[in-house]
Amino acid sequence: MLPEWKQIRSKKIMPVYLIIGTEDYIINETKQLLIDNILEGEEVEFNYANLDLEEMPIEVVIQEAESMPFFGDKRLVMANNPLFLTTEKSKNKVEHDTAKLEAYLNEPVDYSVLCFVARVEKLDERKKLTKLLKKTATVIEAKRPNENELKKWIEAKLSENNMQMSQEAITRLVELTSGQLTTAMNELQKLMLYCFDSKEITIQDVESLVVRSLEQNIFLLLDKMIAMDISGALRIYYDLLKQKEEPIKILALISSQFRLLNQLKLLEQQGYSQQQAATKLKVHPFRVKLASKQAKNFTELQLNQALKRLAEIDLEMKTGFGDKEQKLEWFLFELQDNRQKRV
CATH class of the missing domain: 1.10.8.60 (Helicase, Ruva Protein; domain 3)
Structure with a gap:
């Protein structure tokens, strides 16, 4: 549990919060914790505002925060998407009077809690307002955990x-x-x-x-192939077809996984660590860890041959040549045959 969550649960509520990051679970749990520990029952209807700074200016947010609570002791104002604090360009040209926010941060009211929710990796640290917000707010990082952190x-x-x-x-x-x-x-x-x-x-x-995603089933299918378990791989494939998954979609994900294996093998040859490879490829580190194990079971030539054959099958499927379901089935047999040869 985050230390900030413990403070909120013990009713040690701060006047300004900043949630920054892209991990939905942490963002949603933090928002709900604030609601549950600041407002009671019907107070949510009167004293809670959930605003989007992509649609309205910061002045509206400040006005909400400065409004006195109705039938309660506190107001809670969520200010989502403060892109004016980042390097990202706003889709909507909303003009923000940042001087009003600066004044509020220097002297927040004691009857409201203002929470900024920035679903971005980082803010623009060069901006004076960003520095002020991070200095005055309680910052909660909603970053994706690594494997050990997830287990905790x-x-x-x-x-x-x-x-x-x-x-x-x-x-x-x-x-x-x-x-x-x-x-x-x-x-x-x-x-x-x-x-x-x-x-x-x-x-x-x-x-x-535990429900397996389509991507997870594709990963398990390749695991079966690596273990020379063609019957296990075919069972997974047939189950996906029974679930009405389109062969061309299954093909696309198999191709994507083989491209990842090929890229990882090349990067590892260049001395990249798994973490560096994950950053370069913009792939979750845990997925890279598992894919690296799979890549060790294929030669570079085998991976290139598989990618070439998958591209051929993709073209055949899109041009209506032959039976789509059977083509992927035969690919699995071909892959098994190539691995047994250990080219």
């Missing part, structure tokens, strides 16, 4: 709910949710409800209950 998030949630879960099961949950905090916490909530009576979540529960 899961462990904290389990402890909070008096639930048990082995490290093996936690690791599997992280894998099946591709290291995504929001997805992992949503799936964990479902697991805790299912295992409420036993108070223990097993790896079997994780395997049977």
Whole structure:
């Protein structure tokens, strides 16, 4: 749990908050915590404002914050998308009187809580107003956690709910949710409800209950191929077809995964670490970690051959040549055959 969350839960509420980052789970949980600990019952209807700075000027936000609360002690004002504090260009040409915000930050009212929500990686630190906001506000970073941090998030949630879960099961949950905090916490909530009576979540529960995304199924399909388990790979493929997934969409994701394997192999040859490769390719570090393991099972020639064949199948599918479902099935057999040859 974030230290700022503990402060909010203990009713140590600050006048100004800044949530910065792109992790939805942290953003949404922080907003809900503020609502739950500042406003009570019907107060939300009268004393809560959720405003978009892409649609209205900062003066409206300040006006809301300076308005006296109605039937309550506090007002809560959410100010979303303060792009004027970033290097990003606003889609809408809303003019902001930043002098009014500067004056408010220097002397905020004691009956309102103003929370800025910036869904960006960082603000423009060169701007005077950005420096002032970060100095006067309580900053909550909504950044994507790495693998170890994600496991700590899961462990904290389990402890909070008096639930048990082995490290093996936690690791599997992280894998099946591709290291995504929001997805992992949503799936964990479902697991805790299912295992409420036993108070223990097993790896079997994780395997049977966690919903695999299409991308995750493609990853598992390749894992089966690496293990020379053609029947397992085909089972996953047939299950996807039963779920009405289009062969051309499955093909696109297989191609994307092979491109990633090829790029990682090339970057590793150039001395890139996994973290550096993730940054360069703009891919989640956990996905890079798993893909790096897969890449080690293919030669550079095998990857290039696979990409060439996938491009041919893509063209054939788009021009209506042959049976789409069968083409991918045959690709899996060809891939198996090429790997057995260890070109």
